Amino acid sequence: MKIQGNVALITGASRGIGRAIALALAQQGMKRLILVARDRRKLTEVAQEIEAMGTEAVIMTLDLTRATEVNIAVAQLWRNHGPINLLVNCAGVAYQTSFLRSKLFQVQEELSVNLLGMYTLTSLIARRMASQRQGTIVNVSSLMGKVAAPTMATYSATKFAILGFTQALRQELAEYNIQVKALLPSLTDTDMVRDLQLFRWVIPMTPQQVAQALIVGLQNDAPEILVGWQSHLAVWCQRLAPWLLELILKIATPPKQQQLAEKPSLLSRLNRFCDVLLSRNVAPLASARKS
Numbered sequence: 001m002k003i004q005g006n007v008a009l010i011t012g013a014s015r016g017i018g019r020a021i022a023l024a025l026a027q028q029g030m031k032r033l034i035l036v037a038r039d040r041r042k043l044t045e046v047a048q049e050i051e052a053m054g055t056e057a058v059i060m061t062l063d064l065t066r067a068t069e070v071n072i073a074v075a076q077l078w079r080n081h082g083p084i085n086l087l088v089n090c091a092g093v094a095y096q097t098s099f100l101r102s103k104l105f106q107v108q109e110e111l112s113v114n115l116l117g118m119y120t121l122t123s124l125i126a127r128r129m130a131s132q133r134q135g136t137i138v139n140v141s142s143l144m145g146k147v148a149a150p151t152m153a154t155y156s157a158t159k160f161a162i163l164g165f166t167q168a169l170r171q172e173l174a175e176y177n178i179q180v181k182a183l184l185p186s187l188t189d190t191d192m193v194r195d196l197q198l199f200r201w202v203i204p205m206t207p208q209q210v211a212q213a214l215i216v217g218l219q220n221d222a223p224e225i226l227v228g229w230q231s232h233l234a235v236w237c238q239r240l241a242p243w244l245l246e247l248i249l250k251i252a253t254p255p256k257q258q259q260l261a262e263k264p265s266l267l268s269r270l271n272r273f274c275d276v277l278l279s280r281n282v283a284p285l286a287s288a289r290k291s
């Protein structure tokens with residue numbers, strides 16, 4: 001796709017990979033960037049950097065799990081700053097825990113930001129792109145959307161789902177001249193992974209490397225953009241020798257998290273009880289965690 005002179009909306013633009021993508025698009029000569037996340041202060045800082053590069057920046061503070069607010073914001077946005085040529089769905093959250101110790105509110109947050117948040121915004125923008133018969137949508141999945149990682153079951157499930165969603169939309173929206181792509185970063189050095197126990201041997205990429213891979217992928221019209229040689233190696237290994245990849249993953253998984261079969265402690269039983277109570281009384285839960 002042509003980047004120069006176009007308008008893009010990027011979610012998760014306050015930090016990490018989304019921020020790096022916004023800066024890389026500005027560097028490529030985008031006319032206007034609409035930056036979406038919850039943290040106004042961080043969005044303002046990114047917007048200032050972008051304006052200094054000669055690209056117009058618009059910030060939109062939104063919690064993507066609040067569908068009604070997203071709906072209103074998109075209608076205003078399209079009126080005042082549209083049409084949008086490129087949508088990058090980058091906002092996401094991740095938790096690492098053994099499945100037997102997983103907490104319901106974290107599972108719900110991963111599902112509501114990574115999947116439902118992306119779905120809400122995409123449906124609102126795709127309809128408008130369809131009527132202008134032009135647009136590109138990039139959904140940020142992960143290498144974990146191809147190779148499931150132990151200790152990150154729900155996160156992997158959301159990233160696999162994003163790939164399925166992307167493939168289906170690619171075929172459905174082609175007749176409206178809308179291209180739908182997936183970006184699959186491997187481990188990247190951002191706030192998201194700061195609290196995670198890293199998988200052994202995986203060398204983290206920088207957010208700037210991920211953003212550059214997206215720019216090249218957009219220029220080459222690639223439907224799936226894998227980032228870094230480790231991702232290519234893992235995907236090939238899965239195709240040719242899945243047993244070997246499974247063995248590698250077993251060894252590479254953080255050791256503490258492998259204690260799956262332990263009897264739950266009194267504290268974890270209490271936690272589980274609170275999860276059930278919370279899931280009944282609090283909605284939406286995603287806003288509970290400021291990542």
Ligand SMILES: NC(=O)c1ccc[n+]([C@@H]2O[C@H](COP(=O)([O-])OP(=O)(O)OC[C@H]3O[C@@H](n4cnc5c(N)ncnc54)[C@H](OP(=O)(O)O)[C@@H]3O)[C@@H](O)[C@H]2O)c1
Nearest residue numbers: 012014016017037038039063064091092142187188190192
């Ligand atoms: N880091 C990695 O190793 C890695 C690898 C593969 C794929 N990815 C994917 O890349 C994407 C970006 O990850 P990252 O590493 O850059 O993470 P990050 O540094 O933690 O940034 C996450 C972004 O999502 C936004 N966000 C979270 N919840 C939100 C909500 N409810 N509403 C609106 N915005 C929300 C955050 O903004 P606010 O907090 O300001 O709202 C922030 O801008 C994610 O989809 C992630 O799954 C990351």
